[in-house]
Amino acid sequence: MSELGTIARHAGTLLVGQLAVMAFGVADTMVAGRYSEEALAALSVGSAVYISVFVAMLGMLQALLPTWAELHGGSHHDEVGRSVRQALYLAGMGMIVGGVALLFPEPILRWTQVPPALQQDVGNYLAVLGLALPPALLFRMFSTLNQSLGKPLLVTWLQALSLVVKVPLTIWFVFGGLGLPAMGAVGCAWATVAVNYLLLASAIWLLRISPMYHPYAIWRPIERPDWAAIGHFARLGVPGGLAVLVEVTSFTLMALFVARQGVLATAAHQVAANLAAVLYMTPLSIAIATSARVSYWLGGGNPKRARLAIRTGFKLGLALALGSSAVVALGRWQIAGLYSGNPEVVALAAGLLAWLAAYHLGDATQALCVFVLRCYRVAVAPLVAYCVLLWGVGLLGGYVLAYRGAGPVAAQHAPSSFWAASSVALALLATVLPLILWRAVRAWRPAA
Numbered sequence: 001m002s003e004l005g006t007i008a009r010h011a012g013t014l015l016v017g018q019l020a021v022m023a024f025g026v027a028d029t030m031v032a033g034r035y036s037e038e039a040l041a042a043l044s045v046g047s048a049v050y051i052s053v054f055v056a057m058l059g060m061l062q063a064l065l066p067t068w069a070e071l072h073g074g075s076h077h078d079e080v081g082r083s084v085r086q087a088l089y090l091a092g093m094g095m096i097v098g099g100v101a102l103l104f105p106e107p108i109l110r111w112t113q114v115p116p117a118l119q120q121d122v123g124n125y126l127a128v129l130g131l132a133l134p135p136a137l138l139f140r141m142f143s144t145l146n147q148s149l150g151k152p153l154l155v156t157w158l159q160a161l162s163l164v165v166k167v168p169l170t171i172w173f174v175f176g177g178l179g180l181p182a183m184g185a186v187g188c189a190w191a192t193v194a195v196n197y198l199l200l201a202s203a204i205w206l207l208r209i210s211p212m213y214h215p216y217a218i219w220r221p222i223e224r225p226d227w228a229a230i231g232h233f234a235r236l237g238v239p240g241g242l243a244v245l246v247e248v249t250s251f252t253l254m255a256l257f258v259a260r261q262g263v264l265a266t267a268a269h270q271v272a273a274n275l276a277a278v279l280y281m282t283p284l285s286i287a288i289a290t291s292a293r294v295s296y297w298l299g300g301g302n303p304k305r306a307r308l309a310i311r312t313g314f315k316l317g318l319a320l321a322l323g324s325s326a327v328v329a330l331g332r333w334q335i336a337g338l339y340s341g342n343p344e345v346v347a348l349a350a351g352l353l354a355w356l357a358a359y360h361l362g363d364a365t366q367a368l369c370v371f372v373l374r375c376y377r378v379a380v381a382p383l384v385a386y387c388v389l390l391w392g393v394g395l396l397g398g399y400v401l402a403y404r405g406a407g408p409v410a411a412q413h414a415p416s417s418f419w420a421a422s423s424v425a426l427a428l429l430a431t432v433l434p435l436i437l438w439r440a441v442r443a444w445r446p447a448a
Contacts, residue, residue, distance in 0.1 A: 018284060019281055027167050031170050039121075043125070044269065048273075059242075062237075064237070068080055068083060071083065072150075080145075090233050124186050150296070154212075158202050162198060240379045243383040254418040257395075261413060279360050282364075294372055310437075310441070318365065329357035358423045362428075363426050369382070370433065401421055
């Protein structure tokens with residue numbers, strides 16, 4: 001199979017699974033929106049905090065993908081299994097840190113001036129999701145292992161089937177019935193907890209019985225912590241996790257800052273934010289598939305094929321990003337109408353979707369760059385670029401436009417200020433990161 005065919009097949013399989021997971025959020029948004037605008041606002045703020053915590057921990061664990069893909073490319077099967085067991089220590093640290101952040105969200109809610117009326121509902125929502133974090137991280141480790149081996153199909157099936165459980169549970173828990181009281185936004189969280197534990201149980205069962213995993217001897221007794229190996233993970237994973245944290249918080253903190261503009265603005269922002277996350281799944285899937293192939297070839301000692309994989313992945317990812325942006329720009333009113341029956345929410349959301357069309361192009365480019373940079377062990381430079389551009393230009397710039405004004409431009413008090421500034425930040429990032437990647441590829445030397 002050609003490099004394009006291999007990456008497209010891998011990415012397509014990943015995309016189905018990623019979209020199934022994103023459908024969790026879409027279902028939550030639509031169900032909460034039909035329940036009440038207050039539930040949708042609480043979901044918007046609460047999911048912003050949860051996603052920030054979860055994805056930061058996940059970003060640290062995703063640094064394992066190039067390591068495992070290289071070992072797989074070099075046919076070091078036993079080392080893959082040992083590396084998986086050592087990574088459990090890293091996952092445990094992530095569960096502790098993330099769990100504390102979800103159980104005690106009050107400082108960030110006060111700092112971002114989330115209205116007091118929302119804070120109680122958001123706190124209840126996050127306390128329940130704290131129970132979902134451990135199985136979610138462990139299942140994502142299982143997913144990363146499969147991606148590194150170029151075998152994502154099992155994970156995709158599990159994610160797709162879990163949607164069949166998630167949607168009816170969400171409706172039931174949110175609206176109540178059959179003796180269960182209506183729980184609003186917290187019902188979405190309880191449905192997520194149930195599905196995440198079901199996914200983890202399925203992953204453990206597959207690791208035990210599937211012949212695909214037998215060469216890696218994953219079920220050998222876990223060794224004592226190998227701090228050299230854990231340190232190797234951390235040197236790439238911690239900057240990578242922090243970079244993802246900056247990326248995600250630059251996106252999710254918008255929801256917290258927009259929340260002070262009221263329920264209408266928060267609901268419209270949630271529509272645009274949810275669609276942005278759904279669109280991101282396509283370049284993310286291509287980036288993961290591309291990075292798996294690049295690391296596979298680097299592990300096999302073939303940097304020329306690795307460069308071919310990079311070019312192929314970028315051509316595919318950017319072509320699809322252009323198509324997605326065009327669809328959003330042309331169909332923004334119809335798309336907004338799918339999310340809400342409130343004409344005011346639809347009108348405001350449609351304006352935000354126009355900015356999303358530009359936002360997505362930069363988002364797709366930076367995702368491809370960051371994942372491939374990890375293959376070349378480059379993590380600090382993207383972190384610095386993210387801090388300066390996503391936090392400095394995007395988040396801070398949006399805050400100034402929305403609440404302070406800049407020169408002759410008066411404060412807008414509108415969510416569009418944040419989307420405009422973030423679109424500019426991502427355009428700059430999409431210019432800087434390819435240059436960093438070009439230098440990294442040229443400077444690459446295989447390990448002795």
